[in-house]
Amino acid sequence: MSGPSTYEPKYAAAKWMDQRLPIIRMGADFMTFPSPRNLNYWYTFGGILALCLVVQILSGVILAMHYVADVDKAFASVQRIRRDVPFGWLLQSMHAVGASMFFLAVYMHMFRGLYYGSYKAPREVIWILGCAIYLVMMATAFLGYTLPWGQMSFWGATVITGFFGAVPVVGESLQEWLLGGYSVDNATLNRFFALHYLLPFVIAALVGLHVWALHHVGQNNPIGISEKTKEDTLSFHPFYTVKDAFAIAVFLVIFAIFLFYLPDALGHADNYIEADAMKTPAHIVPEWYFLPFYAILRAVPSKLFGILLMLGAIVVLFILPWLDTHKVRSMRFRPIARWFFIFFIFFCFILGWCGAETPDDLVFTVGYKPMISDLALYAQAIGQSVPTGEALTAFSQDALATCRLDGSKSLTEYCAAKPYGLSFYRLSQIATIYYFAYFLIILPVLGLVEKPIKRPDSITKAVLGDGKRGAALVPAE
Amino acid sequence: MAFKTPKTLILGAIIAVASVSGLAFAAGGGVHGDYKMKHPDWSFNGAFGTYDRAAAQRGYQVYREVCASCHSLKYVSFRHLGDEGAPFYLEDYPNPSDNPYVKNFAADWMIADIDSETGDEIERSGIPADYFPMPQPNEAAMRASNGGSLPPDLSSMVKARSNGADYLYNLLISYDSPKPGDVELTPGLHWNPVMEGHKIAMAAPLSEDIVTYEPVETMDHGEMKIVDAPAATVEQMAADVTHFLAWTADPKLEERKRIGMMSIIYLLILSVLLFLSYKRVWRNVKH
Numbered sequence: 095m096s097g098p099s100t101y102e103p104k105y106a107a108a109k110w111m112d113q114r115l116p117i118i119r120m121g122a123d124f125m126t127f128p129s130p131r132n133l134n135y136w137y138t139f140g141g142i143l144a145l146c147l148v149v150q151i152l153s154g155v156i157l158a159m160h161y162v163a164d165v166d167k168a169f170a171s172v173q174r175i176r177r178d179v180p181f182g183w184l185l186q187s188m189h190a191v192g193a194s195m196f197f198l199a200v201y202m203h204m205f206r207g208l209y210y211g212s213y214k215a216p217r218e219v220i221w222i223l224g225c226a227i228y229l230v231m232m233a234t235a236f237l238g239y240t241l242p243w244g245q246m247s248f249w250g251a252t253v254i255t256g257f258f259g260a261v262p263v264v265g266e267s268l269q270e271w272l273l274g275g276y277s278v279d280n281a282t283l284n285r286f287f288a289l290h291y292l293l294p295f296v297i298a299a300l301v302g303l304h305v306w307a308l309h310h311v312g313q314n315n316p317i318g319i320s321e322k323t324k325e326d327t328l329s330f331h332p333f334y335t336v337k338d339a340f341a342i343a344v345f346l347v348i349f350a351i352f353l354f355y356l357p358d359a360l361g362h363a364d365n366y367i368e369a370d371a372m373k374t375p376a377h378i379v380p381e382w383y384f385l386p387f388y389a390i391l392r393a394v395p396s397k398l399f400g401i402l403l404m405l406g407a408i409v410v411l412f413i414l415p416w417l418d419t420h421k422v423r424s425m426r427f428r429p430i431a432r433w434f435f436i437f438f439i440f441f442c443f444i445l446g447w448c449g450a451e452t453p454d455d456l457v458f459t460v461g462y463k464p465m466i467s468d469l470a471l472y473a474q475a476i477g478q479s480v481p482t483g484e485a486l487t488a489f490s491q492d493a494l495a496t497c498r499l500d501g502s503k504s505l506t507e508y509c510a511a512k513p514y515g516l517s518f519y520r521l522s523q524i525a526t527i528y529y530f531a532y533f534l535i536i537l538p539v540l541g542l543v544e545k546p547i548k549r550p551d552s553i554t555k556a557v558l559g560d561g562k563r564g565a566a567l568v569p570a571e
Numbered sequence: 572m573a574f575k576t577p578k579t580l581i582l583g584a585i586i587a588v589a590s591v592s593g594l595a596f597a598a599g600g601g602v603h604g605d606y607k608m609k610h611p612d613w614s615f616n617g618a619f620g621t622y623d624r625a626a627a628q629r630g631y632q633v634y635r636e637v638c639a640s641c642h643s644l645k646y647v648s649f650r651h652l653g654d655e656g657a658p659f660y661l662e663d664y665p666n667p668s669d670n671p672y673v674k675n676f677a678a679d680w681m682i683a684d685i686d687s688e689t690g691d692e693i694e695r696s697g698i699p700a701d702y703f704p705m706p707q708p709n710e711a712a713m714r715a716s717n718g719g720s721l722p723p724d725l726s727s728m729v730k731a732r733s734n735g736a737d738y739l740y741n742l743l744i745s746y747d748s749p750k751p752g753d754v755e756l757t758p759g760l761h762w763n764p765v766m767e768g769h770k771i772a773m774a775a776p777l778s779e780d781i782v783t784y785e786p787v788e789t790m791d792h793g794e795m796k797i798v799d800a801p802a803a804t805v806e807q808m809a810a811d812v813t814h815f816l817a818w819t820a821d822p823k824l825e826e827r828k829r830i831g832m833m834s835i836i837y838l839l840i841l842s843v844l845l846f847l848s849y850k851r852v853w854r855n856v857k858h
Contacts, residue, residue, distance in 0.1 A: 131856065131857065131858045132858055170646065173646040173726070173727070174646075176823070177646065177647075177651065177822060177823075183823040183826075183827065184827075184830070187827075328856065328858075332852050333852060333853060333856065336845065336848050336849045336852045336853075337849050337853075339845050339848075339849075340842065340845040340846050340848075340849045343838060343841045343842040343845050344842050346838050347835060347838045347839060347842060350831060350834050350835050350838055351835065353831070354827055354828060354830065354831025354832075354834065354835070355618055355828065355831055357827075358730060363730065363731055363732055363733045363735070364731070366727040366730040366731035366820075367723075367727075367731045368724075376767065554857075557857050557858055558857060
């Protein structure tokens with residue numbers, strides 16, 4: 095909980111500043127901020143995210159000094175950055191890999207929030223601000239991905255801006271207004287660059303509010319019991335500054351491995367091909383961090399409903415504090431909810447997998463069905479000609495009836511064996527249903543009926559392990 | 572759920588990396604079932620990979636004599652050939668524009684230019700600052716001289732295909748693999764099991780001894796070495812041109828891996844020091 099400031103300016107200059115703008119006081123209070131003593135490594139991702147934002151802004155601003163946002167020059171300017179700008183290759187890779195690392199950290203940070211109930215009262219606004227940051231991050235990432243003007247950049251932009259055309263009545267005009275024309279072209283690229291430069295500073299402002307709200311309410315902790323006494327807490331500095339620093343160093347090792355040794359592993363090879371409006375890539379896929387939402391989008395046949403479902407998947411996060419009404423915060427003490435949460439994580443990975451694949455492809459093959467590969471050949475075999483019009487359907491059915499299969503091979507020359515099984519389309523439907531069921535049905539119901547296991551009285555009691563059942567669940571570190 | 576938390580962090584990261592890298596392999600298309608892709612052990616593979624300069628030099632020769640008639644290399648400049656890490660780098664010439672190889676190769680090419688006095692369009696021989704010229708002045712001309720298909724630019728070709736080096740090598744050597752009976756090819760298209768869709772507009776570009784190899788001189792750990800000319804078989808030329816194009820796609824590979832090794836060692840030492848600091852700060856604190 096925020097309490098009175100304990101900062102006492104010692105030097106005349108510091109006193110002078112404190113009377114005019116208490117920014118040193120703010121910094122000092124951050125350092126002495128009382129944080130629960132039982133935080134685990136899942137709580138280091140906030141600091142990691144701040145680092146990611148700074149890395150992206152710094153590398154981005156320098157890249158922007160060399161990048162040209164014109165359809166004829168964009169790809170070439172990125173090539174120039176990679177080949178000729180001193181350490182341009184490092185900045186460009188840092189920015190591209192940094193975006194993936196940013197999303198990796200934000201997903202860990204969000205999963206932490208979901209598990210420990212960090213969205214529950216009185217932290218609803220922190221959570222909503224966090225969701226807003228996530229939304230703006232997604233927009234920024236999408237805009238940034240179009241800038242290199244590769245094939246995926248162009249076609250990804252075409253797909254996403256196509257969504258706006260699905261809005262009833264005003265859709266077409268809205269889409270043209272956003273694009274600056276009838277299709278993705280120079281006007282689009284130019285404004286995407288302007289917005290991509292702007293939104294990270296919107297993120298920074300939202301992060302400021304996010305941290306302010308956090309400092310007002312106080313940090314949540316793994317057992318979800320609020321701080322009761324001073325004994326429950328430790329000063330942020332040096333305890334959590336050093337722990338965050340260690341976690342950041344480990345994060346940077348992973349970042350460095352991708353940056354220096356696997357710079358293209360998280361991207362798509364097609365983006366090294368210059369954008370060509372005349373050539374559609376075989377598979378248009380977004381970056382990995384959008385794949386779950388891409389899967390949800392394609393889980394239904396209707397374009398508008400798919401878009402609404404995809405947006406709904408993000409909107410449902412905003413209202414989570416009012417969906418999960420259980421009075422216990424941490425899932426450590428909610429064994430049933432914990433299992434549903436594990437399934438949720440599992441289905442998020444499944445959705446990500448489905449997003450990368452073609453919906454019609456099969457996850458696994460159950461068996462084979464016959465299909466006609468050459469109707470003319472059947473007609474020839476029975477000495478007739480292929481009919482037209484209404485008789486064609488009956489004729490095809492007769493042909494199908496004569497097909498014989500042996501496993502995956504057809505024994506009849508005009509037939510083929512078509513595999514059937516679970517398609518990615520079906521799998522993404524199952525996963526989407528679970529995704530929404532988790533938020534809209536499971537959590538609200540559990541909020542009413544789940545009996546939590548016994549919780550410790552306080553953080554200190556949990557840390558000291560006074561024999562209560564809850565204490566055994568606290569990590570022994 | 573009481574994992575040792577540093578392990579959880581790493582476990583979570585590994586899961587994320589594994590699931591994401593798996594997706595990297597989910598690229599579409601695919602090699603025709605009967606053809607077995609060869610995976611040569613490229614010298615630039617792996618964490619300590621470097622470019623085989625002799626191979627890249629021969630690859631430049633193959634590009635110059637075989638590929639350049641149709642394929643552009645528009646993002647590469649002649650001076651890039653003399654950069655540190657490049658096939659024709661010479662220690663005595665840190666400025667690649669002074670490098671005698673670079674100057675000679677540049678002069679080999681004709682560059683379209685404007686006469687600064689008369690304003691006429693002229694062709695002059697290249698200088699190191701020039702970029703590799705387009706084989707034809709515009710896209711329409713390129714399509715017209717290639718049966719309607721546009722030969723793609725090769726500057727980043729190895730990065731523009733998943734498993735790029737292996738893809739390129741196998742594409743060049745697999746032209747004579749047997750064509751299945753039920754595949755129809757319109758005139759102008761050729762069977763290639765590696766190409767997406769298995770039909771390619773480019774006729775087999777390499778044939779035995781189409782290029783005459785000579786011994787090449789390269790820098791090897793600060794010393795000039797002579798490397799003997801290998802036999803100009805299709806596999807050899809394919810490997811060499813792949814090597815050259817791997818360099819054009821990623822000229823900073825050696826610098827990147829070198830700096831990467833130092834950075835990761837630095838970060839690992841830093842992590843250990845910070846971990847020990849963390850333990851020290853928290854040693855008497857119940858948590």
